[in-house]
Structure formats: structure tokens, C-alpha cells
Amino acid sequence: MQPDQRRAKRLPRAVRERQIMDAAVDVFSRLGFHAASMDEISEVAGISKPMLYAYLGSKEELFATCIRREATRMMEAISGGIEPDQTPDVQLWSGLRAFFGFVGENRASWQVLHRQASTQGGPFAIELTDMRGRAVALVAALLAQSTKAAPSTQLEAESLAAALVGAGESLADWWLDHPDEPAGVVAARLMNLVWMGFGDLVDGNIWHPPSRRPGAQ
Amino acid sequence: MQPDQRRAKRLPRAVRERQIMDAAVDVFSRLGFHAASMDEISEVAGISKPMLYAYLGSKEELFATCIRREATRMMEAISGGIEPDQTPDVQLWSGLRAFFGFVGENRASWQVLHRQASTQGGPFAIELTDMRGRAVALVAALLAQSTKAAPSTQLEAESLAAALVGAGESLADWWLDHPDEPAGVVAARLMNLVWMGFGDLVDGNIWHPPSRRPGAQ
DNA sequence: TCCTGTACCTACTCACGAGTAAGACTACTG
């Protein structure tokens, strides 16, 4: 109880809100929505519970706000990583790298986004579905570029995009349990799987970026 | 309160246990582990709470038992669907069909297995990891058959198997939100994606089973 | 120096849910 035990007193609202959001993402990602308590979030954030309610509203509002913030951060990271005037395979490659790069550096964000939000019903799933919809649209547009030739592509591209996004999601989940692998390796693995297919891979044909540096990552 | 409001009175223990398990899978799949209450499970099962505790133990024990039962059912469905003396691609195809067939007919089981169990820590994740490990081993063995030719296959096959299993898991999740698609179509889509790859698909090369009936499903 | 607003707290209320105590009802066995 020394007077010097400064808890960074009397900060402006915007700063506190960021601290609270960071704490909330941390706690939600570790415990899940239901098991997380507002008491613990306020403790991690270094403030008291009434502040939390005054600034961010109820537990549900806080969770929804977390999802929106992290979803926005991630989609910006991905679309920022794509170079639009490259060939489709290179665009896909850079998108995958951006995605796994983001997940690698923001594991808590990914936890709260994918594993938590998708298991809670109600408004949360809506936010999530919205983000996934944007990701699928991004990939579908990219695939549609590749398939100008083929005939019945519009719907087919979209469902394949959904499968690819799903594969990315679950490979990211798998990666959470195998954190030793570098991001580039995981991304390259998925790239090869979806671009070449096992049928080619067993013949030794692998995909690689158009030679800047031979090694991955 | 008519005396005729028979709640199927005084059944033997084994029958009650099955009813309770079914109710538990239903409630857990709808609400998740934490939000599900033992009161609701007992109500759905048509018995009172103390019976539930007497027969299946605590909430955590009940949940773990659910996971074990559903995981076993699913793995049996899959390995029962594979014909071991076929070529690797056909084996993979029949495995995928068995998997999506099971999920389609047991949506609640899949919910509780994948979406719920994977987000809860502790003993549940262990059960789940165990099941996934068996699935990955199954697929990895299958892939290893295909790649006798290639050199550095042992570890590579295993990680590709993990990616494939992950892709299947998340495609099944996606399917939960698009229940109108038939199981065979979803399975065929994943089969094409992982066996042919986009690189072939954009050229119009699709994989199909070695002609019994031309149409899928 | 008083005044007002914003940051911030302690200490509650209240509902809900896990788990239990204690016994009642039924069926079978002798």
C-alpha cells in the first residue's frame, strides 16, 4: 500500500478503452466468452469493474466490440499484403502469407475471432460470418480471375473459395497447437495443397513463387 | 397432472443413461459447455437432476463421456467406409464420403465434437486431440501409400494429412451453415480441391471416381 | 477558493446454476 504503487492513475478515456480492449481479448481468448468474467477482465486491465461498464457497456457489447476490432485488423493485414497486379497464384500466395503472418503475431486475436466467436450464437456469429464473407469474396474474386476460361465458374469459384478459407481457418487452428512451425512453412504447405493437389505432389511437382529467393519464408 | 401423464416411468439404468447422453449431446451442441445447464439437460432427458448425477457424474464427466462416445461413433463410421484394397485416391474418396455422411446425419454430434470440445481446455481437448490424431494417422498412412516414389515423405505426409483433416473439419463446419448442399457434393468438392488443386481445376481437369456411375453422390 | 465534470473506487444486490440431503415409490424375492 505504498503511495508509490502507481496504477497509472487518471488516464484519459481513449487510453483506458484501449487497455480494456486488450485485456478483454486476452481473457476471452484464454477462457472463452462464458468462462471469462468481467471481474478478471477489469483486473487484467488494471481498473475496477464499474469503469469497464461505464466505458464499454455490458459483457456482450464488449465481446462484440472485440470481435469487430480484431476482424478489421486482420482483414486490413490481409488485403494490405496482396499485390493486385500479380498473377493469381502469386496473389493467393501473398494473401496466405499475410494471413498466417497475422495469426502468428496475434494468436489471441485469432482465438477470440475464430474459436470463440464461432461457438457463441447470437450477434457474435453474425460479426464472424460477415468477416468470413468478406474473406471468401476476396478469394473468390481471385479465383474468378484464374478461371476466365472455364464455363460454370461463378458459383463454383465461390464454394471453392469457401473451402479454401475454411482450410486456412482450420490450418491456423492446427497451428495454434504446433507453434514451433514458422509461418512461411505453414502458408507454403497450404499453398501447395490447394494449388497443386496431392495428384501433382506425389509426382514431385511442387509450387514455388516465381524465383526471387529459392528458400521459402 | 392427470395420472396418465406417463413420463415412461421406472426404466432400467442402461436405457436412462442412453436418454441422458442423447439429451446431453443435444443441449451441449446447441449451447456449448458452459452455457448448458444440468437442469436443462435433465429436463430434456425427462428425468430429475439427481438421477443425472447418480448415473453420469459431474458436468465435466458427462461432457467428456459425450465426446468419447461421439468420437468413437464417428471414427467407426469412417474406417468402416473405407475399402482397403483400392487405390489411394479411391480410399480417400470413400473416407471423405463416410465422414461427410456421418456429419450430415449427426450434426449435433459434430457440433459437440468439434466446435465445443476444441474450445474447452482441460481434459476435453485431450479427448479431441486423441481422435484427431487417429484421423490424421489414418490419412497419413493413406498418403504414404501414394508417395512410395518420393523421398522425404514420412514427416511431409503427416503434416499434409493434418492439413487435409483440418480442411475437412472446417468444411464440415461451413456445411453446418449451408445445410442445403448434399453430402456427396461437399465431399467431391474437397476431394477435387486436395487431389487436383486449383492449378488443374482451372484447366478443366477434375477428379472423378473410376466410372461406375458418371454422376457424383 | 469554490464549483463542476470526469476519472475512479468499495461494497453491495440479485439471479442462476452446480451439486446434495433426505426421503418416497416400485418391484422383486423370500
Place this chain on the structure above:
DNA sequence: CAGTAGTCTTACTCGTGAGTAGGTACAGGA
């Protein structure tokens, strides 16, 4: 019909966690 084993219930205890009441402390302006 008494006894016993197993089925089943009502009616609790008790902890935990969401949300709030009612304040204190500090900062800046008059």
C-alpha cells in the same frame, strides 16, 4: 406381506458472477 435393492423426486445449500448504488479524488475554470 416384510425386506431390500434400485429408481426417482422435491427442496434445499452455497458459490460465483453480472450489473449497480453511491460515493471519493483530482483537474481546470471562475
